[in-house]
Amino acid sequence: MKINENLAISESGFLFNPSTGESFTVNPIGAEIIELMKEGKTEAEISEKIIKSYEVDIKTLQKDLHDFSEILRHHQLLDQYEETKN
């Protein structure tokens, strides 16, 4: 799972995909996760980081992370090349 590196995210959670011209809003935790993905962190590393700073249990987080990446995939925000390689 690799995020499209060209995505631009603003502080206020505005996300722009230059390859399609589509824009999105993302909540602060979503933006944080996308930033971590852009840095190339693995799912496990991301979970660890989030658990440290938020009041959430691992099961809930894993379920939500999985759902979030499904939605990113649905909106074609994951790297297409990486996707087909998997």
Add this chain to the structure above:
Amino acid sequence: MEKKRYERPHIVKLDSGMPGKFGMRNDSPPTTHIDGVAVTELVEKYGSPLFVISEHTIRSTYRKAYKAFSTRYPKVQFAWSYKTNYLPAVCNVFHQEGSWAEVVSGFEYDKALANGVDPGKIIFNGPGKTASELMKAAENGSLIHIDHLDELYLLTDLAGEMKRKPLVAIRVNMDTGIYPMWDRFGFNYENGQAWDALNKIMLSGKLELVGLHTHIGTFILGANAYGVAASKLADLALGLQQKFNHTIRYIDMGGGFASKNTLKGSYLPGADTNPTFDDYAEAITTALVNSGFKPESLPLLILETGRALIDEAGYIITSVLANKRLSTGRRATIIDAGVNLLFTAFWYQHPVTPAQGFSQYREENTIYGPLCMNIDCVRESINLPLLNKGDKLVIHYTGAYNLTQWMQFITLRPNVVIIDPDGTAHLIRQNESNDSVSSLEKTPDYLIGIK
């Protein structure tokens, strides 16, 4: 370092199109308290799901309705429609405010008596009264609203055995311009059935005709229909004066006023668009005052308003059990209160608000109840914050019909509390238990045990 409150990661595509029918924003503030009592405290003490009734809202709604009529008409009487909500505590709030009782079965009749209602202030409607129920009500001096000819004949026969003359009205159905027209109950105005019944009552001399009644339907969104109905009843009353020199005491306009709920399929919220008590009162009282009654002999105006007096006073507190994504990508939230408790979810888009603060992010949701049934859908489409399992939601405008039509289906029925005007909660119906449900069940000896 203190941890931050968790919210699900969420992303939504920005569309520049028109806001859709279902895309209206729902930024209603969270309902953290009901009448000053914290939702979390209520759940801790009484569990989830939980029905909550606001006594303050009942009283203030009643007073608003009473004022709308009494400022326009000299003699007004409300009769609480028991089927709408017959928990004794709720009925007695209405009776304390001055309401009579309107019942539609022997069961409801006995409830009204047990609540301490003067039998002379009980209106007995309904198509299924038995001979013994009619005897009892008539001998008590209650007001019997005759629904059909078979009942008229039965009561006329029974009257011979009674110590007093039964006090009766007839129920009239009519065309008021609304669709569908309710013609199943009572005697029709347009085809002469109503006059036929009135003639029979007057000529038999065995029954005391005291009133005329109609109930034109429910959740009537056009107040004008009531004006038409009131004119037609006035016309019958004046005809009785002319033909039999008989004066009736009251005209009963039944129930049917819309509450603040939003009917399914409506574009705009009911709270903003449904007629108000003033609209209904204006239509009814104008028709009566403008009819041929002499000002000093206007009949008493009775109203059997149900849902419009209680819907807003009822809440269900419910917990998020799970959230999932449907195959279409749509978000679904599963809560612990389904259509077993919220019968009216079949008709209304009940407002649903979170019971705790959230960020500004919203997501379109379908809300399902906990029943393993396809019909168990509380809201097909609603924007909600990013809910976590365990979060609480408050469902609004649930006071009418749910506490009478709820089902002991798959799960047990929960506690019901009333919050008094000082902000203290009182249990008014105990939650069911396996024991309370199975105490009515009997198993023949040969079916006990499995072997």
